[in-house]
Amino acid sequence: MIGTYEIVSIVLSILVLVGIKLMSSPKTAVQGNRIGAMAMLAAVIVVLAYNGIIDVPLLWFAIFVGGVTGYIMAMRVKMIQMPQMVALLNGLGGGASALVALVEIFERYKQMTLFGRLTGQLALAVGAVTFSGSLIAAAKLDRRISQRPIILKNHGLISNAVLLIIILLIITASVANISGIGFIAIITAFLALAYGVLFAIRVGGADMPITISLLNSFSGLAGAICGFTIEDPLLVAVGAIVGASGLILTQIMCGAMNRSLVDILSGSQLNSGINKKET
Amino acid sequence: MKEMFLIIIFIVASLLGYRVIKEVPSLLHTPLMSGTNAISGVTILGSLVSTAYAVSSGSKFLGFIAVVLATVNLVGGFVVTDRMLKMFKS
Structure with missing residues:
Protein backbone atom coordinates (compact mmCIF):
# COMPACT_ATOMS: atom_id res chain seq x y z
CA MET A 1 0.00 0.00 0.00
CA ILE A 2 2.90 2.37 0.72
CA GLY A 3 4.56 2.88 -2.66
CA THR A 4 6.65 5.61 -4.23
CA TYR A 5 3.64 7.87 -4.66
CA GLU A 6 2.74 7.66 -0.99
CA ILE A 7 6.30 8.49 0.05
CA VAL A 8 6.44 11.48 -2.31
CA SER A 9 3.06 12.56 -0.89
CA ILE A 10 4.42 12.50 2.65
CA VAL A 11 7.48 14.55 1.66
CA LEU A 12 5.37 17.17 -0.15
CA SER A 13 2.88 17.36 2.73
CA ILE A 14 5.74 18.02 5.14
CA LEU A 15 7.00 20.76 2.80
CA VAL A 16 3.56 22.36 2.88
CA LEU A 17 3.57 22.22 6.69
CA VAL A 18 7.02 23.81 6.80
CA GLY A 19 5.84 26.52 4.39
CA ILE A 20 2.81 27.37 6.55
CA LYS A 21 4.96 27.36 9.68
CA LEU A 22 7.45 29.79 8.10
CA MET A 23 4.61 32.01 6.87
CA SER A 24 3.47 32.63 10.43
CA SER A 25 6.64 34.53 11.35
CA PRO A 26 7.59 37.90 9.78
CA LYS A 27 11.23 37.07 9.03
CA THR A 28 10.58 33.84 7.19
CA ALA A 29 7.17 34.56 5.64
CA VAL A 30 8.35 35.25 2.06
CA GLN A 31 10.38 32.07 2.06
CA GLY A 32 7.48 30.09 3.49
CA ASN A 33 5.16 31.24 0.72
CA ARG A 34 7.71 30.21 -1.91
CA ILE A 35 8.21 26.80 -0.33
CA GLY A 36 4.44 26.33 -0.48
CA ALA A 37 4.42 27.31 -4.15
CA MET A 38 7.29 24.93 -4.96
CA ALA A 39 5.56 22.08 -3.14
CA MET A 40 2.40 22.67 -5.18
CA LEU A 41 4.29 22.80 -8.48
CA ALA A 42 6.04 19.56 -7.60
CA ALA A 43 2.70 18.01 -6.58
CA VAL A 44 1.12 18.88 -9.95
CA ILE A 45 4.02 17.36 -11.89
CA VAL A 46 4.11 14.24 -9.70
CA VAL A 47 0.35 13.69 -10.11
CA LEU A 48 0.55 14.16 -13.90
CA ALA A 49 3.48 11.75 -14.17
CA TYR A 50 2.12 9.16 -11.74
CA ASN A 51 -1.25 8.95 -13.50
CA GLY A 52 0.35 8.85 -16.95
CA ILE A 53 -1.48 12.00 -18.06
CA ILE A 54 1.48 14.33 -18.44
CA ASP A 55 1.07 14.35 -22.24
CA VAL A 56 -2.60 15.36 -22.33
CA PRO A 57 -2.67 18.72 -24.18
CA LEU A 58 -6.08 19.73 -22.76
CA LEU A 59 -4.65 19.76 -19.22
CA TRP A 60 -1.68 21.92 -20.16
CA PHE A 61 -3.94 24.30 -22.02
CA ALA A 62 -6.14 24.65 -18.92
CA ILE A 63 -3.09 25.19 -16.70
CA PHE A 64 -1.80 27.82 -19.12
CA VAL A 65 -5.12 29.71 -19.24
CA GLY A 66 -5.54 29.56 -15.45
CA GLY A 67 -1.91 30.46 -14.76
CA VAL A 68 -1.91 33.51 -17.01
CA THR A 69 -5.30 34.68 -15.70
CA GLY A 70 -4.22 34.21 -12.08
CA TYR A 71 -0.94 36.01 -12.62
CA ILE A 72 -2.52 39.00 -14.36
CA MET A 73 -5.25 39.27 -11.71
CA ALA A 74 -2.70 39.11 -8.90
CA MET A 75 -0.40 41.73 -10.44
CA ARG A 76 -3.17 44.18 -11.26
CA VAL A 77 -4.98 44.18 -7.94
CA LYS A 78 -4.31 47.14 -5.65
CA MET A 79 -3.03 46.50 -2.13
CA ILE A 80 -6.19 47.91 -0.64
CA GLN A 81 -8.28 45.37 -2.56
CA MET A 82 -6.32 42.39 -1.26
CA MET B 1 -8.53 -0.90 3.21
CA LYS B 2 -7.60 1.98 0.90
CA GLU B 3 -10.43 3.97 2.49
CA MET B 4 -9.14 3.33 6.00
CA PHE B 5 -5.67 4.44 4.88
CA LEU B 6 -7.08 7.70 3.47
CA ILE B 7 -9.07 8.41 6.64
CA ILE B 8 -5.94 7.91 8.76
CA ILE B 9 -4.02 10.32 6.52
CA PHE B 10 -6.84 12.84 6.88
CA ILE B 11 -6.79 12.63 10.68
CA VAL B 12 -2.99 12.82 10.98
CA ALA B 13 -2.73 15.73 8.51
CA SER B 14 -5.54 17.60 10.32
CA LEU B 15 -3.79 17.23 13.65
CA LEU B 16 -0.49 18.44 12.19
CA GLY B 17 -2.23 21.34 10.42
CA TYR B 18 -3.97 22.29 13.63
CA ARG B 19 -0.68 22.47 15.51
CA VAL B 20 1.51 24.08 12.89
CA ILE B 21 0.67 27.66 13.82
CA LYS B 22 0.41 28.91 17.35
CA GLU B 23 1.09 32.61 17.47
CA VAL B 24 0.75 34.86 14.47
CA PRO B 25 1.35 38.62 14.68
CA SER B 26 -1.82 40.35 13.51
CA LEU B 27 0.14 41.99 10.68
CA LEU B 28 0.55 38.54 9.17
CA HIS B 29 -3.07 37.37 9.47
CA THR B 30 -4.04 38.40 5.96
CA PRO B 31 -0.86 37.15 4.21
CA LEU B 32 -1.08 33.84 6.06
CA MET B 33 -4.72 33.48 5.08
CA SER B 34 -3.77 34.33 1.52
CA GLY B 35 -0.89 31.85 1.51
CA THR B 36 -2.95 28.96 2.83
CA ASN B 37 -5.68 29.96 0.40
CA ALA B 38 -3.20 29.51 -2.44
CA ILE B 39 -2.34 26.06 -1.11
CA SER B 40 -6.03 25.18 -1.07
CA GLY B 41 -5.74 25.32 -4.86
CA VAL B 42 -4.29 21.84 -4.31
CA THR B 43 -7.67 20.62 -5.54
CA ILE B 44 -6.06 21.03 -8.98
CA LEU B 45 -4.65 17.52 -8.40
CA GLY B 46 -8.18 16.16 -8.35
CA SER B 47 -9.28 18.22 -11.33
CA LEU B 48 -6.34 17.07 -13.46
CA VAL B 49 -7.02 13.40 -12.80
CA SER B 50 -10.77 13.50 -13.26
CA THR B 51 -10.53 15.65 -16.40
CA ALA B 52 -8.00 13.30 -17.98
CA TYR B 53 -10.15 10.23 -17.31
CA ALA B 54 -13.54 11.80 -18.07
CA VAL B 55 -15.25 10.11 -21.02
CA SER B 56 -18.18 12.34 -21.93
CA SER B 57 -17.38 15.71 -23.46
CA GLY B 58 -19.65 17.48 -20.94
CA SER B 59 -17.58 16.11 -18.07
CA LYS B 60 -14.35 16.98 -19.88
CA PHE B 61 -15.60 20.55 -20.23
CA LEU B 62 -16.51 20.81 -16.53
CA GLY B 63 -13.15 19.32 -15.64
CA PHE B 64 -11.37 21.81 -17.87
CA ILE B 65 -13.10 24.67 -16.04
CA ALA B 66 -12.12 23.07 -12.73
CA VAL B 67 -8.43 22.96 -13.74
CA VAL B 68 -8.57 26.60 -14.88
CA LEU B 69 -10.22 27.77 -11.63
CA ALA B 70 -7.83 25.80 -9.43
CA THR B 71 -4.81 27.15 -11.32
CA VAL B 72 -6.09 30.73 -10.95
CA ASN B 73 -6.44 30.03 -7.22
CA LEU B 74 -2.92 28.60 -6.99
CA VAL B 75 -0.97 31.06 -9.12
CA GLY B 76 -3.00 34.13 -8.14
CA GLY B 77 -2.81 33.15 -4.47
CA PHE B 78 0.95 32.75 -4.37
CA VAL B 79 1.65 35.92 -6.37
CA VAL B 80 -0.75 38.00 -4.23
CA THR B 81 0.82 36.67 -1.03
CA ASP B 82 4.30 37.41 -2.33
CA ARG B 83 3.28 40.99 -3.17
CA MET B 84 1.75 41.52 0.28
CA LEU B 85 4.82 40.20 2.06
CA LYS B 86 7.21 42.28 -0.02
CA MET B 87 5.30 45.38 0.98
CA PHE B 88 6.01 44.70 4.65
CA LYS B 89 9.74 44.50 4.02
CA SER B 90 10.15 47.88 2.35
Whole structure:
Protein backbone atom coordinates (compact mmCIF):
# COMPACT_ATOMS: atom_id res chain seq x y z
CA MET A 1 0.00 0.00 0.00
CA ILE A 2 2.90 2.37 0.72
CA GLY A 3 4.56 2.88 -2.66
CA THR A 4 6.65 5.61 -4.23
CA TYR A 5 3.64 7.87 -4.66
CA GLU A 6 2.74 7.66 -0.99
CA ILE A 7 6.30 8.49 0.05
CA VAL A 8 6.44 11.48 -2.31
CA SER A 9 3.06 12.56 -0.89
CA ILE A 10 4.42 12.50 2.65
CA VAL A 11 7.48 14.55 1.66
CA LEU A 12 5.37 17.17 -0.15
CA SER A 13 2.88 17.36 2.73
CA ILE A 14 5.74 18.02 5.14
CA LEU A 15 7.00 20.76 2.80
CA VAL A 16 3.56 22.36 2.88
CA LEU A 17 3.57 22.22 6.69
CA VAL A 18 7.02 23.81 6.80
CA GLY A 19 5.84 26.52 4.39
CA ILE A 20 2.81 27.37 6.55
CA LYS A 21 4.96 27.36 9.68
CA LEU A 22 7.45 29.79 8.10
CA MET A 23 4.61 32.01 6.87
CA SER A 24 3.47 32.63 10.43
CA SER A 25 6.64 34.53 11.35
CA PRO A 26 7.59 37.90 9.78
CA LYS A 27 11.23 37.07 9.03
CA THR A 28 10.58 33.84 7.19
CA ALA A 29 7.17 34.56 5.64
CA VAL A 30 8.35 35.25 2.06
CA GLN A 31 10.38 32.07 2.06
CA GLY A 32 7.48 30.09 3.49
CA ASN A 33 5.16 31.24 0.72
CA ARG A 34 7.71 30.21 -1.91
CA ILE A 35 8.21 26.80 -0.33
CA GLY A 36 4.44 26.33 -0.48
CA ALA A 37 4.42 27.31 -4.15
CA MET A 38 7.29 24.93 -4.96
CA ALA A 39 5.56 22.08 -3.14
CA MET A 40 2.40 22.67 -5.18
CA LEU A 41 4.29 22.80 -8.48
CA ALA A 42 6.04 19.56 -7.60
CA ALA A 43 2.70 18.01 -6.58
CA VAL A 44 1.12 18.88 -9.95
CA ILE A 45 4.02 17.36 -11.89
CA VAL A 46 4.11 14.24 -9.70
CA VAL A 47 0.35 13.69 -10.11
CA LEU A 48 0.55 14.16 -13.90
CA ALA A 49 3.48 11.75 -14.17
CA TYR A 50 2.12 9.16 -11.74
CA ASN A 51 -1.25 8.95 -13.50
CA GLY A 52 0.35 8.85 -16.95
CA ILE A 53 -1.48 12.00 -18.06
CA ILE A 54 1.48 14.33 -18.44
CA ASP A 55 1.07 14.35 -22.24
CA VAL A 56 -2.60 15.36 -22.33
CA PRO A 57 -2.67 18.72 -24.18
CA LEU A 58 -6.08 19.73 -22.76
CA LEU A 59 -4.65 19.76 -19.22
CA TRP A 60 -1.68 21.92 -20.16
CA PHE A 61 -3.94 24.30 -22.02
CA ALA A 62 -6.14 24.65 -18.92
CA ILE A 63 -3.09 25.19 -16.70
CA PHE A 64 -1.80 27.82 -19.12
CA VAL A 65 -5.12 29.71 -19.24
CA GLY A 66 -5.54 29.56 -15.45
CA GLY A 67 -1.91 30.46 -14.76
CA VAL A 68 -1.91 33.51 -17.01
CA THR A 69 -5.30 34.68 -15.70
CA GLY A 70 -4.22 34.21 -12.08
CA TYR A 71 -0.94 36.01 -12.62
CA ILE A 72 -2.52 39.00 -14.36
CA MET A 73 -5.25 39.27 -11.71
CA ALA A 74 -2.70 39.11 -8.90
CA MET A 75 -0.40 41.73 -10.44
CA ARG A 76 -3.17 44.18 -11.26
CA VAL A 77 -4.98 44.18 -7.94
CA LYS A 78 -4.31 47.14 -5.65
CA MET A 79 -3.03 46.50 -2.13
CA ILE A 80 -6.19 47.91 -0.64
CA GLN A 81 -8.28 45.37 -2.56
CA MET A 82 -6.32 42.39 -1.26
CA PRO A 83 -8.95 40.97 1.12
CA GLN A 84 -11.59 40.76 -1.60
CA MET A 85 -9.02 39.29 -3.99
CA VAL A 86 -8.23 36.54 -1.49
CA ALA A 87 -11.95 35.89 -1.05
CA LEU A 88 -12.45 35.67 -4.81
CA LEU A 89 -9.50 33.28 -5.28
CA ASN A 90 -10.73 31.16 -2.41
CA GLY A 91 -14.15 30.94 -4.04
CA LEU A 92 -12.58 29.72 -7.28
CA GLY A 93 -10.76 26.95 -5.42
CA GLY A 94 -14.01 25.86 -3.79
CA GLY A 95 -15.74 25.97 -7.16
CA ALA A 96 -13.03 23.76 -8.64
CA SER A 97 -13.56 21.16 -5.90
CA ALA A 98 -17.31 21.20 -6.52
CA LEU A 99 -16.78 20.71 -10.27
CA VAL A 100 -14.39 17.80 -9.71
CA ALA A 101 -16.98 16.15 -7.49
CA LEU A 102 -19.65 16.74 -10.14
CA VAL A 103 -17.48 15.18 -12.87
CA GLU A 104 -16.77 12.16 -10.67
CA ILE A 105 -20.46 11.71 -9.89
CA PHE A 106 -21.46 12.04 -13.55
CA GLU A 107 -18.78 9.64 -14.75
CA ARG A 108 -18.42 6.98 -12.08
CA TYR A 109 -21.48 6.98 -9.79
CA LYS A 110 -22.55 3.48 -10.88
CA GLN A 111 -19.17 1.93 -9.99
CA MET A 112 -18.63 3.95 -6.81
CA THR A 113 -18.63 2.41 -3.34
CA LEU A 114 -20.71 3.92 -0.55
CA PHE A 115 -17.57 5.78 0.58
CA GLY A 116 -17.00 7.26 -2.87
CA ARG A 117 -20.62 8.35 -3.25
CA LEU A 118 -20.78 9.91 0.19
CA THR A 119 -17.51 11.82 -0.17
CA GLY A 120 -18.33 12.87 -3.74
CA GLN A 121 -21.63 14.42 -2.66
CA LEU A 122 -20.00 16.01 0.38
CA ALA A 123 -17.20 17.54 -1.68
CA LEU A 124 -19.81 18.91 -4.08
CA ALA A 125 -21.75 20.54 -1.23
CA VAL A 126 -18.77 21.95 0.71
CA GLY A 127 -17.14 23.20 -2.49
CA ALA A 128 -20.33 24.93 -3.64
CA VAL A 129 -20.88 26.59 -0.23
CA THR A 130 -17.28 27.84 -0.35
CA PHE A 131 -17.77 29.17 -3.87
CA SER A 132 -20.93 31.22 -3.30
CA GLY A 133 -19.99 32.23 0.26
CA SER A 134 -16.61 33.55 -0.88
CA LEU A 135 -18.08 35.44 -3.82
CA ILE A 136 -20.57 37.16 -1.50
CA ALA A 137 -17.71 37.96 0.91
CA ALA A 138 -15.66 39.44 -1.95
CA ALA A 139 -18.63 41.49 -3.19
CA LYS A 140 -19.27 42.84 0.31
CA LEU A 141 -15.65 43.85 0.81
CA ASP A 142 -15.65 45.48 -2.60
CA ARG A 143 -18.82 47.34 -1.58
CA ARG A 144 -20.80 45.88 -4.43
CA ILE A 145 -23.22 44.65 -1.78
CA SER A 146 -24.05 46.58 1.40
CA GLN A 147 -21.49 45.94 4.13
CA ARG A 148 -24.20 45.77 6.74
CA PRO A 149 -25.43 42.32 7.74
CA ILE A 150 -28.42 41.36 5.60
CA ILE A 151 -30.73 39.28 7.74
CA LEU A 152 -33.85 37.85 6.15
CA LYS A 153 -37.01 37.11 8.04
CA ASN A 154 -36.53 33.67 9.66
CA HIS A 155 -32.97 33.64 8.36
CA GLY A 156 -31.77 30.93 10.72
CA LEU A 157 -34.79 28.75 10.01
CA ILE A 158 -34.34 29.01 6.23
CA SER A 159 -30.60 28.26 6.46
CA ASN A 160 -31.17 25.24 8.64
CA ALA A 161 -33.95 23.94 6.41
CA VAL A 162 -31.71 24.23 3.33
CA LEU A 163 -28.88 22.50 5.18
CA LEU A 164 -31.19 19.69 6.28
CA ILE A 165 -32.40 19.08 2.71
CA ILE A 166 -28.78 19.02 1.48
CA ILE A 167 -27.88 16.42 4.12
CA LEU A 168 -30.91 14.30 3.25
CA LEU A 169 -30.06 14.44 -0.47
CA ILE A 170 -26.45 13.46 0.24
CA ILE A 171 -27.53 10.50 2.34
CA THR A 172 -30.15 9.37 -0.20
CA ALA A 173 -27.73 9.60 -3.12
CA SER A 174 -25.10 7.68 -1.16
CA VAL A 175 -27.23 4.83 0.16
CA ALA A 176 -29.64 4.22 -2.70
CA ASN A 177 -28.55 3.48 -6.26
CA ILE A 178 -30.35 6.36 -7.93
CA SER A 179 -30.83 6.41 -11.69
CA GLY A 180 -31.30 10.16 -12.00
CA ILE A 181 -28.15 10.93 -10.03
CA GLY A 182 -27.09 13.79 -12.29
CA PHE A 183 -30.31 15.63 -11.50
CA ILE A 184 -29.98 15.01 -7.75
CA ALA A 185 -26.36 16.19 -7.82
CA ILE A 186 -27.30 19.42 -9.58
CA ILE A 187 -30.11 20.10 -7.07
CA THR A 188 -27.63 19.48 -4.23
CA ALA A 189 -25.18 21.89 -5.84
CA PHE A 190 -27.79 24.65 -6.19
CA LEU A 191 -29.00 24.25 -2.61
CA ALA A 192 -25.40 24.39 -1.40
CA LEU A 193 -24.84 27.57 -3.42
CA ALA A 194 -27.93 29.05 -1.78
CA TYR A 195 -26.66 28.02 1.63
CA GLY A 196 -23.34 29.76 1.01
CA VAL A 197 -25.20 32.97 0.14
CA LEU A 198 -27.42 32.74 3.22
CA PHE A 199 -24.36 32.12 5.34
CA ALA A 200 -22.29 35.05 4.04
CA ILE A 201 -24.86 37.85 3.58
CA ARG A 202 -25.55 37.74 7.27
CA VAL A 203 -22.01 38.81 8.21
CA GLY A 204 -21.04 42.45 8.58
CA GLY A 205 -18.22 44.01 6.53
CA ALA A 206 -15.87 44.46 9.49
CA ASP A 207 -16.09 40.76 10.30
CA MET A 208 -15.52 39.63 6.72
CA PRO A 209 -11.80 38.79 7.10
CA ILE A 210 -12.68 36.21 9.74
CA THR A 211 -15.43 34.79 7.55
CA ILE A 212 -13.00 34.51 4.64
CA SER A 213 -10.56 32.69 6.88
CA LEU A 214 -13.32 30.26 7.80
CA LEU A 215 -14.26 29.82 4.12
CA ASN A 216 -10.56 29.25 3.40
CA SER A 217 -10.66 26.41 5.87
CA PHE A 218 -13.76 25.06 4.04
CA SER A 219 -12.00 25.11 0.69
CA GLY A 220 -9.16 23.04 2.14
CA LEU A 221 -11.72 20.64 3.54
CA ALA A 222 -13.51 20.45 0.17
CA GLY A 223 -10.19 19.57 -1.46
CA ALA A 224 -9.48 16.86 1.11
CA ILE A 225 -12.93 15.31 0.61
CA CYS A 226 -12.34 15.39 -3.15
CA GLY A 227 -9.15 13.48 -2.37
CA PHE A 228 -11.27 10.77 -0.71
CA THR A 229 -13.46 10.49 -3.80
CA ILE A 230 -10.58 10.12 -6.25
CA GLU A 231 -8.51 8.19 -3.67
CA ASP A 232 -5.50 10.49 -3.78
CA PRO A 233 -3.56 10.55 -0.48
CA LEU A 234 -1.64 13.71 -1.42
CA LEU A 235 -4.84 15.70 -2.01
CA VAL A 236 -6.31 14.35 1.23
CA ALA A 237 -3.22 15.31 3.23
CA VAL A 238 -2.69 18.83 1.86
CA GLY A 239 -6.42 19.61 1.91
CA ALA A 240 -6.63 18.51 5.54
CA ILE A 241 -3.58 20.60 6.48
CA VAL A 242 -5.11 23.72 4.92
CA GLY A 243 -8.50 22.96 6.45
CA ALA A 244 -7.09 22.58 9.96
CA SER A 245 -4.58 25.43 9.84
CA GLY A 246 -7.31 27.68 8.37
CA LEU A 247 -9.51 26.81 11.33
CA ILE A 248 -6.82 27.65 13.88
CA LEU A 249 -6.06 30.90 12.06
CA THR A 250 -9.77 31.75 12.23
CA GLN A 251 -9.66 31.22 15.99
CA ILE A 252 -6.52 33.36 16.32
CA MET A 253 -8.17 36.15 14.31
CA CYS A 254 -11.32 35.97 16.43
CA GLY A 255 -9.15 36.29 19.52
CA ALA A 256 -7.27 39.27 18.11
CA MET A 257 -10.51 41.08 17.26
CA ASN A 258 -12.14 40.11 20.51
CA ARG A 259 -15.08 38.52 18.70
CA SER A 260 -16.72 35.13 18.96
CA LEU A 261 -17.32 33.12 15.82
CA VAL A 262 -20.94 32.50 16.78
CA ASP A 263 -21.60 36.25 17.06
CA ILE A 264 -19.98 36.89 13.70
CA LEU A 265 -21.93 34.21 11.89
CA SER A 266 -25.22 35.32 13.38
CA GLY A 267 -24.60 38.84 12.06
CA SER A 268 -24.48 40.67 15.37
CA GLN A 269 -22.71 44.01 15.09
CA LEU A 270 -19.36 44.81 16.59
CA ASN A 271 -20.50 46.73 19.69
CA SER A 272 -23.31 44.37 20.63
CA GLY A 273 -20.84 41.49 20.30
CA ILE A 274 -18.48 43.02 22.81
CA ASN A 275 -21.25 43.66 25.27
CA LYS A 276 -22.36 40.08 25.10
CA LYS A 277 -19.06 38.27 25.24
CA GLU A 278 -15.66 38.88 26.70
CA THR A 279 -13.27 36.38 25.17
CA MET B 1 -8.53 -0.90 3.21
CA LYS B 2 -7.60 1.98 0.90
CA GLU B 3 -10.43 3.97 2.49
CA MET B 4 -9.14 3.33 6.00
CA PHE B 5 -5.67 4.44 4.88
CA LEU B 6 -7.08 7.70 3.47
CA ILE B 7 -9.07 8.41 6.64
CA ILE B 8 -5.94 7.91 8.76
CA ILE B 9 -4.02 10.32 6.52
CA PHE B 10 -6.84 12.84 6.88
CA ILE B 11 -6.79 12.63 10.68
CA VAL B 12 -2.99 12.82 10.98
CA ALA B 13 -2.73 15.73 8.51
CA SER B 14 -5.54 17.60 10.32
CA LEU B 15 -3.79 17.23 13.65
CA LEU B 16 -0.49 18.44 12.19
CA GLY B 17 -2.23 21.34 10.42
CA TYR B 18 -3.97 22.29 13.63
CA ARG B 19 -0.68 22.47 15.51
CA VAL B 20 1.51 24.08 12.89
CA ILE B 21 0.67 27.66 13.82
CA LYS B 22 0.41 28.91 17.35
CA GLU B 23 1.09 32.61 17.47
CA VAL B 24 0.75 34.86 14.47
CA PRO B 25 1.35 38.62 14.68
CA SER B 26 -1.82 40.35 13.51
CA LEU B 27 0.14 41.99 10.68
CA LEU B 28 0.55 38.54 9.17
CA HIS B 29 -3.07 37.37 9.47
CA THR B 30 -4.04 38.40 5.96
CA PRO B 31 -0.86 37.15 4.21
CA LEU B 32 -1.08 33.84 6.06
CA MET B 33 -4.72 33.48 5.08
CA SER B 34 -3.77 34.33 1.52
CA GLY B 35 -0.89 31.85 1.51
CA THR B 36 -2.95 28.96 2.83
CA ASN B 37 -5.68 29.96 0.40
CA ALA B 38 -3.20 29.51 -2.44
CA ILE B 39 -2.34 26.06 -1.11
CA SER B 40 -6.03 25.18 -1.07
CA GLY B 41 -5.74 25.32 -4.86
CA VAL B 42 -4.29 21.84 -4.31
CA THR B 43 -7.67 20.62 -5.54
CA ILE B 44 -6.06 21.03 -8.98
CA LEU B 45 -4.65 17.52 -8.40
CA GLY B 46 -8.18 16.16 -8.35
CA SER B 47 -9.28 18.22 -11.33
CA LEU B 48 -6.34 17.07 -13.46
CA VAL B 49 -7.02 13.40 -12.80
CA SER B 50 -10.77 13.50 -13.26
CA THR B 51 -10.53 15.65 -16.40
CA ALA B 52 -8.00 13.30 -17.98
CA TYR B 53 -10.15 10.23 -17.31
CA ALA B 54 -13.54 11.80 -18.07
CA VAL B 55 -15.25 10.11 -21.02
CA SER B 56 -18.18 12.34 -21.93
CA SER B 57 -17.38 15.71 -23.46
CA GLY B 58 -19.65 17.48 -20.94
CA SER B 59 -17.58 16.11 -18.07
CA LYS B 60 -14.35 16.98 -19.88
CA PHE B 61 -15.60 20.55 -20.23
CA LEU B 62 -16.51 20.81 -16.53
CA GLY B 63 -13.15 19.32 -15.64
CA PHE B 64 -11.37 21.81 -17.87
CA ILE B 65 -13.10 24.67 -16.04
CA ALA B 66 -12.12 23.07 -12.73
CA VAL B 67 -8.43 22.96 -13.74
CA VAL B 68 -8.57 26.60 -14.88
CA LEU B 69 -10.22 27.77 -11.63
CA ALA B 70 -7.83 25.80 -9.43
CA THR B 71 -4.81 27.15 -11.32
CA VAL B 72 -6.09 30.73 -10.95
CA ASN B 73 -6.44 30.03 -7.22
CA LEU B 74 -2.92 28.60 -6.99
CA VAL B 75 -0.97 31.06 -9.12
CA GLY B 76 -3.00 34.13 -8.14
CA GLY B 77 -2.81 33.15 -4.47
CA PHE B 78 0.95 32.75 -4.37
CA VAL B 79 1.65 35.92 -6.37
CA VAL B 80 -0.75 38.00 -4.23
CA THR B 81 0.82 36.67 -1.03
CA ASP B 82 4.30 37.41 -2.33
CA ARG B 83 3.28 40.99 -3.17
CA MET B 84 1.75 41.52 0.28
CA LEU B 85 4.82 40.20 2.06
CA LYS B 86 7.21 42.28 -0.02
CA MET B 87 5.30 45.38 0.98
CA PHE B 88 6.01 44.70 4.65
CA LYS B 89 9.74 44.50 4.02
CA SER B 90 10.15 47.88 2.35
